[in-house]
Amino acid sequence: xxxxVAIIGTGQTKHGRRNDVSYPELVREAVKAALEDAxxxxxxxxxxxxxxxxxxxEGISDTHLxxxxxxxxxxxxxxxVETCGSTGQSIAHCGFYWVASGAADxxxxxxxxxxxxxxxxxxxxxxxDPWFLxxxxxxxxxxxxxxxxxxxHRFNIPEDKAREAAALISLTNHDNxxxxxxxxxxxxxxxxxxxxxxxxxxxxxxxxxxxxxxGACAVIFASEEKAKKICxxxxxxxxxxxxxxxxxxxxxxxxxxxxxxxxxxxxxxxAGIKNPLKELDVAEVYxxxxxxxxxxxxxxxxxxxxxxxxxxxxxxxxxxxxxxxDPSGGVLCTNPIGASGLIRLAEAxxxxxxxxxxxxxDGAKLALSHAMGGIDQFxxxxxxxxxx
Amino acid sequence: MADEKxxxxxxxxxAEVTVPYEMAVGxxxxxxxxxxxxxxxxxxxxxxxxxxxxxPRSFCPRCFDDNEEWVEVGQEGRIETWCYSNLxxxxxxxxxxxxxxxxxxxxTDMGFQHRIAGFDLSDFEKVRALVKFGGRVRxxxxxxxxxxxxxxDYFELVT
Amino acid sequence: xxxxxxxxxxxxxxxYRWALGPAxxxxxxxxxxxxxxxxxxxKCKxxxxxxxxxxxxxxxxxxxxxxxxxxxxxxxxxxxxxxHYGQVRRPPYALGLIHLDGTDxxxxxxxxxxxxSDLKKVREKIKAGTRVKxxxxxxxxxxxxxxxxxxxxx
Numbered sequence: 001x002x003x004x005v006a007i008i009g010t011g012q013t014k015h016g017r018r019n020d021v022s023y024p025e026l027v028r029e030a031v032k033a034a035l036e037d038a039x040x041x042x043x044x045x046x047x048x049x050x051x052x053x054x055x056x057x058e059g060i061s062d063t064h065l066x067x068x069x070x071x072x073x074x075x076x077x078x079x080x081v082e083t084c085g086s087t088g089q090s091i092a093h094c095g096f097y098w099v100a101s102g103a104a105d106x107x108x109x110x111x112x113x114x115x116x117x118x119x120x121x122x123x124x125x126x127x128x129d130p131w132f133l134x135x136x137x138x139x140x141x142x143x144x145x146x147x148x149x150x151x152x153h154r155f156n157i158p159e160d161k162a163r164e165a166a167a168l169i170s171l172t173n174h175d176n177x178x179x180x181x182x183x184x185x186x187x188x189x190x191x192x193x194x195x196x197x198x199x200x201x202x203x204x205x206x207x208x209x210x211x212x213x214x215g216a217c218a219v220i221f222a223s224e225e226k227a228k229k230i231c232x233x234x235x236x237x238x239x240x241x242x243x244x245x246x247x248x249x250x251x252x253x254x255x256x257x258x259x260x261x262x263x264x265x266x267x268x269x270x271a272g273i274k275n276p277l278k279e280l281d282v283a284e285v286y287x288x289x290x291x292x293x294x295x296x297x298x299x300x301x302x303x304x305x306x307x308x309x310x311x312x313x314x315x316x317x318x319x320x321x322x323x324x325x326d327p328s329g330g331v332l333c334t335n336p337i338g339a340s341g342l343i344r345l346a347e348a349x350x351x352x353x354x355x356x357x358x359x360x361x362d363g364a365k366l367a368l369s370h371a372m373g374g375i376d377q378f379x380x381x382x383x384x385x386x387x388x
Numbered sequence: 389m390a391d392e393k394x395x396x397x398x399x400x401x402x403a404e405v406t407v408p409y410e411m412a413v414g415x416x417x418x419x420x421x422x423x424x425x426x427x428x429x430x431x432x433x434x435x436x437x438x439x440x441x442x443x444p445r446s447f448c449p450r451c452f453d454d455n456e457e458w459v460e461v462g463q464e465g466r467i468e469t470w471c472y473s474n475l476x477x478x479x480x481x482x483x484x485x486x487x488x489x490x491x492x493x494x495x496t497d498m499g500f501q502h503r504i505a506g507f508d509l510s511d512f513e514k515v516r517a518l519v520k521f522g523g524r525v526r527x528x529x530x531x532x533x534x535x536x537x538x539x540x541d542y543f544e545l546v547t
Numbered sequence: 548x549x550x551x552x553x554x555x556x557x558x559x560x561x562x563y564r565w566a567l568g569p570a571x572x573x574x575x576x577x578x579x580x581x582x583x584x585x586x587x588x589x590k591c592k593x594x595x596x597x598x599x600x601x602x603x604x605x606x607x608x609x610x611x612x613x614x615x616x617x618x619x620x621x622x623x624x625x626x627x628x629x630x631h632y633g634q635v636r637r638p639p640y641a642l643g644l645i646h647l648d649g650t651d652x653x654x655x656x657x658x659x660x661x662x663x664s665d666l667k668k669v670r671e672k673i674k675a676g677t678r679v680k681x682x683x684x685x686x687x688x689x690x691x692x693x694x695x696x697x698x699x700x701x
Binding site (some may be wrong): 019020021022059117119121122123125126130131132133134135136137138139141142145146147149150153198199200201202204246247248249250251 | 398
């Protein structure tokens, strides 16, 4: 893994519809918060990594040029990384590797999106080729629903049971979001609301789906030496894993999602985790759709294959459960896509450093964060811990 | 110095951006679309792992070998997965409701993205009763061929 | 001539609504009143035009507003002769980097009010160091084109 690396500061914007600020102003809000959290100034930053969705999202190409001033890019090396929804984990890994290599001591990583400025689904339809996949595009829900259907069929999960579990996941996340001052969607709802919401792509309903959000997140990575000097309680990177899959949707078995499974396995090996359900204290799983969250539980070894809904219905992943998932309310309640994967990591870091406020899991020491991107194609996992 | 407070709340600027592209189909997919014009579904085969790809890939994503062997595959297959699309998104080609499907065509080794149609799709409960995992479907050809994926109009349920 | 390879034309049109934020909203409102606003950094004392909400060097909030001069010095310029996709004006047109008096950065806009058809004549009229002055559009839309162009001063 290279040299030891820690997270010494995180910052988030208030997420939601942020037409009160321009894109650079939005990004700066997160960067400023992260610098304040770490007690640093822009001069202390040695390198910057930026990540967003495709330029078409905001209609300004290579937006990191546009908000260069806001990410303290002036006079510094800068990298831009894009892997669609998994961007937030990709840029985190990029910042991690930069410091782990010994080439820099302090690196700023910034993920952002201003989805209300463009059309999210129209932008995402440009991710698919115009010949084979785009003609049948039904927005992101189309892809994820096909995967969910395949999963239910392969593991003989009754659709009614999956729907019940999906509704509970929706409720848990929406309840959790009420404890998160940065979260976008803050509503009180019931299981029945989720089960009977408008069908978007059967069986996925309105409350099974994430919103589009404006928002940014910044995370500062530091070497062991600097972290110990600057930060009283850093969050240490214990493991990172990232895997890709073939482009064409039908080519790999999405019901066991090889990229998610292998990315987690790789990270677990580095972190020395053998029984994730027992050893992890909290997980921030990338959950733009409730059904995907259950598939991820299985891929990450939180439960056996095909038993995601059973474990959900037992309450395993609620705030009081054995392994609380997404105490932040997750992507389901906040989704500025380029930032979403990094928000998962920032939230995990807050948890293991005891700074998560009302959404804190008592005594959390080891946390998983994750993001997924492309046409069900990429998965990245980062594990952080309270101890080096 | 002008120090009075701003008169208005922050505004937005509306715009529409149009960008033109001319995209190369490539000889591999060109041959596939020419095949569709003749009501043939062509795939390529990897000589290393023996998998048959539809649409054809010019190389195997796993073995990274050139795929040089062409095969005509079945026009029937089984439903690997499907969904029911009920909401119109900007940028969508087909109007909801429609039923995207992954079909594993006979003789191939993976799902092929298309749509199921040929019956009333307006009631999703009825669709759900008819469309089954593993169910058989058959390509229905468009009379008018344009060398695009819609030369196959849709897949119909084989009963 | 037949094409060697098959291609398809794929035109993508997407709608946007860009948030101006408080600083640029106020800047554009200023243009409507024929004023050019900059903001000043308390720390480095620089005045930026167009107005910014934070200093790119000091990272400080900028809340000191300044109604800056409408005259300035041309730092650099070019004559655009070739058309390309998405251009706002049809060539030929001249672009200038203008350093407005009293400010600390350059500002990009059109140079106009002179015959642009003959490069030789243009080169006589505009040079780095030429003094220029804003010429306002009669019709104001609270955007950058409320300034029609900058005109070289004799």
